Amino acid sequence: MEQVIANGLYLGAQYALIALGLTLIFALMNVLNFAHGQMYVLGGFITYTVYGQLGLPFVLALLASGVTLAVIGALMEKFLFRTVIRRSHREESTMLLAAATAFFFDAVILLIFGEKQRGVPKIVKGVFNDAGIIMPYDRLVVGALAIIFIAAFVLYMQYSRVGRAMRALAQDRVAAQLMGVRVDRYSMIGFAMGAMLAGVVGGLLVTITGVNSGIGGPISIKAFLMVMIGGAGVVGGAIAGGFILGMMESVGLTVLREYGDVTYLVIFAALMVFLSVRPNGLMGKPWG
Amino acid sequence: MINRRSTLKSMALGAVSALAIAAVGISSAQAENKELKIGFVGVTSGPAAAWGTSNVRSMQARAAWLNETGGVKIGNDTYNINIVTFDDQKDPKRAIAGMEKMAQEGIHYVVGPNVDDGAAAVRPVAEANGIIYFPYAFPKALYQKPASNAVLGMIANYQSGPAIYKYLKENKGVKKIAFVAANESDPLSQRDSGVEAAKALGLEIVAQNDTYQNDTRDFTPVLTPIVALKPDLLVLSGVAPANAPLLIRAARELGYEGLISTETAQDAKVLEEGAGEYANGFISVGGASTPEIASDQMKEFVTRYTKMFGEYNDESNTKVYALEYILDTLKADPAAINDVAEFKKTMDTFAAPNPFLKGDAKLSYVGATSFGQKRQLSVPMVVNEYKDGAFQTLFVGSVD
Numbered sequence: 024m025e026q027v028i029a030n031g032l033y034l035g036a037q038y039a040l041i042a043l044g045l046t047l048i049f050a051l052m053n054v055l056n057f058a059h060g061q062m063y064v065l066g067g068f069i070t071y072t073v074y075g076q077l078g079l080p081f082v083l084a085l086l087a088s089g090v091t092l093a094v095i096g097a098l099m100e101k102f103l104f105r106t107v108i109r110r111s112h113r114e115e116s117t118m119l120l121a122a123a124t125a126f127f128f129d130a131v132i133l134l135i136f137g138e139k140q141r142g143v144p145k146i147v148k149g150v151f152n153d154a155g156i157i158m159p160y161d162r163l164v165v166g167a168l169a170i171i172f173i174a175a176f177v178l179y180m181q182y183s184r185v186g187r188a189m190r191a192l193a194q195d196r197v198a199a200q201l202m203g204v205r206v207d208r209y210s211m212i213g214f215a216m217g218a219m220l221a222g223v224v225g226g227l228l229v230t231i232t233g234v235n236s237g238i239g240g241p242i243s244i245k246a247f248l249m250v251m252i253g254g255a256g257v258v259g260g261a262i263a264g265g266f267i268l269g270m271m272e273s274v275g276l277t278v279l280r281e282y283g284d285v286t287y288l289v290i291f292a293a294l295m296v297f298l299s300v301r302p303n304g305l306m307g308k309p310w311g
Numbered sequence: 312m313i314n315r316r317s318t319l320k321s322m323a324l325g326a327v328s329a330l331a332i333a334a335v336g337i338s339s340a341q342a343e344n345k346e347l348k349i350g351f352v353g354v355t356s357g358p359a360a361a362w363g364t365s366n367v368r369s370m371q372a373r374a375a376w377l378n379e380t381g382g383v384k385i386g387n388d389t390y391n392i393n394i395v396t397f398d399d400q401k402d403p404k405r406a407i408a409g410m411e412k413m414a415q416e417g418i419h420y421v422v423g424p425n426v427d428d429g430a431a432a433v434r435p436v437a438e439a440n441g442i443i444y445f446p447y448a449f450p451k452a453l454y455q456k457p458a459s460n461a462v463l464g465m466i467a468n469y470q471s472g473p474a475i476y477k478y479l480k481e482n483k484g485v486k487k488i489a490f491v492a493a494n495e496s497d498p499l500s501q502r503d504s505g506v507e508a509a510k511a512l513g514l515e516i517v518a519q520n521d522t523y524q525n526d527t528r529d530f531t532p533v534l535t536p537i538v539a540l541k542p543d544l545l546v547l548s549g550v551a552p553a554n555a556p557l558l559i560r561a562a563r564e565l566g567y568e569g570l571i572s573t574e575t576a577q578d579a580k581v582l583e584e585g586a587g588e589y590a591n592g593f594i595s596v597g598g599a600s601t602p603e604i605a606s607d608q609m610k611e612f613v614t615r616y617t618k619m620f621g622e623y624n625d626e627s628n629t630k631v632y633a634l635e636y637i638l639d640t641l642k643a644d645p646a647a648i649n650d651v652a653e654f655k656k657t658m659d660t661f662a663a664p665n666p667f668l669k670g671d672a673k674l675s676y677v678g679a680t681s682f683g684q685k686r687q688l689s690v691p692m693v694v695n696e697y698k699d700g701a702f703q704t705l706f707v708g709s710v711d
Contacts, residue, residue, distance in 0.1 A: 026535055027532070027535065030531050030532045030535060031532075033529075033531075034529060034532065037529070075584070129356065130356075133356060133360065137364075137621070137622065138355070138360035138361045138364040138365075139361055139552070139553075139578065139580070139581050139622070139624070140361070140552060140553035140554075140556065140557075140581050140584075140585055141581075141584055141585075142556060142581075142584035142585035142586075143584070144587070145587070150564055150566075152566070157564070157565050157566055159564045228528070231529070232528040232529055232557060233553075233556065233557065233584070233585045235360075235361075235553045236356075236360060237356065237357040237359070237360055237553070238526060238528065240357075240526075241526030242528075272532060273532040276523075276532040276533050276535075276536075277532065277535060277536050280520065280521050280536050281520050282520070283494070283520050283522050284494035284522035284523065284524065287524060
């Protein structure tokens with residue numbers, strides 16, 4: 024049982040970090056970024072290239088993933104989403120745009136990086152094996168880094184000037200504008216941060232699970248699940264959603280293994296019931 | 312009077328004329344050969360893209376090679392090979408659309424689809440339009456009468472599995488076996504036939520219901536309870552190349568010390584990158600995959616494929632065969648080029664040298680034992696063991 028809990032906690036940390044960027048973009052712009060998984064994949068491939076192929080330090084690779092995705096996110100916001108939001112009166116236009124960018128990224132990634140699963144050398148070798156728990160050291164490092172990144176993100180959003188501006192934007196876009204918050208600027212920064220988080224977590228996890236061009240869609244779906252559990256647009260909700268999903272997956276795969284692949288069936292059924300009771304997820308409304 | 316303007320004009324006209332003459336020359340050279348379209352309907356995007364991509368690239372690399380060396384002589388005509396491709400995205404509905412496209416283009420020979428449901432879905436279209444297709448899918452109904460248009464392109468798991476388990480039982484002392492499969496039709500059916508084969512050999516099955524979603528990224532929770540059962544052999548039924556290194560790594564990191572095998576083709580580079588030394592000893596099935604058996608022509612194919620696409624895929628060791636079989640059978644019976652009934656007739660007696668293997672190996676159609684008719688390509692059943700970035704031959708078997 025100790026192993027099951029440890030697996031759940033590790034998965035939870037990993038999932039929470041994946042969901043953070045998605046929920047940030049949703050909170051700021053009311054955009055469901057279907058390309059979040061593809062951004063994760065791109066981050067993974069950048070780290071694969073810089074660290075795995077060019078042999079440069081892992082930290083540099085992670086930085087390259089984060090910066091590249093931040094730039095891509097900023098450009099997407101400025102030239103795509105901002106334009107569509109301004110010109111369209113229908114909210115689903117941004118969803119269609121996000122879906123289109125997801126397909127576009129899928130095709131580009133397949134073209135550039137090929138169809139194969141890719142992996143990089145382990146960042147830390149060895150396995151922790153004590154007290155009934157087996158956990159490779161690289162997972163411990165990645166889990167710890169995930170928690171540090173989450174904490175840093177929460178603190179940044181809470182106490183920095185940019186973070187406060189973005190929270191104001193998420194609470195009430197018009198009021199924030201009237202108070203002098205530069206909506207366009209902070210929307211772009213928020214989108215860039217969300218994309219950067221996707222890139223960083225992709226780079227981080229390529230050391231554990233590798234990456235391939237086809238996993239963007241499934242990653243996005245899992246991220247949506249977490250956001251729905253925790254409450255769309257709520258940072259704390261995304262974190263809670265990540266840990267809940269990780270634990271449900273770990274426990275389900277052990278307890279229900281004799282019944283075949285019913286774990287996700289149970290998770291989806293539970294989610295349907297849960298959403299019918301709490302349609303806004305665990306933490307309800309966006310920041311405020 | 313010659314001025315700068317008229318000089319430039321003359322030069323431009325000269326260049327255009329030269330280009331036109333060159334273009335006419337090229338097109339007349341190409342026009343000497345007829346065109347033979349061969350289709351591909353399979354998955355080249357999404358998580359299973361590796362399966363179809365290795366297929367289509369094998370065909371394209373081989374076709375380019377043949378075209379470069381003058382084309383393929385079939386009967387009295389010489390043909391350039393044109394590979395027409397369709398990505399079915401592993402969706403049976405799209406596979407049907409793909410096969411319909413092939414029919415509209417007048418294509419009679421199609422490689423693919425790559426998975427069970429796609430291969431079953433296209434059967435009515437292929438049969439109604441006179442198309443012979445070469446799936447990489449194992450349901451016996453596709454190859455048994457009354458079906459007659461599908462030809463299995465590789466060794467089925469119910470043919471390789473028993474041979475592998477028997478070898479490991481006799482040579483490695485395997486007594487306890489566990490199965491884990493993705494929750495999809497191909498891996499599940501492969502698991503079921505693997506379980507039957509293991510039972511027939513008297514092996515103790517300690518796990519057979521454990522499954523995972525094909526898009527799983529972290530297999531530690533999936534394998535934790537299986538590793539605790541301490542099987543001697545862990546079978547990754549129908550595992551996708553993208554998932555194999557992740558499963559191997561998770562099992563080894565959890566302390567699993569037994570053997571790991573699969574009946575699907577894998578890629579050494581993917582295993583090396585994803586699992587490193589944890590993949591040593593991993594057993595899989597390949598075609599002309601090891602230096603001990605590959606001919607010089609196979610080695611040249613690998614070189615050309617690598618030059619064309621940047622990187623070779625070891626799955627192509629098996630997938631190089633389908634196009635070769637199609638062309639050699641058409642050479643043996645040129646009337647089959649537009650008449651699949653002729654093709655079917657020729658399959659029963661067809662034999663040609665195998666260009667990809669050393670020695671006097673032959674290309675021939677097999678499957679009489681498994682399907683009651685010759686509806687399978689005779690591809691060498693090379694059981695490999697992965698070791699330090701490359702495959703080594705464990706043993707070579709065959710199917711009749």
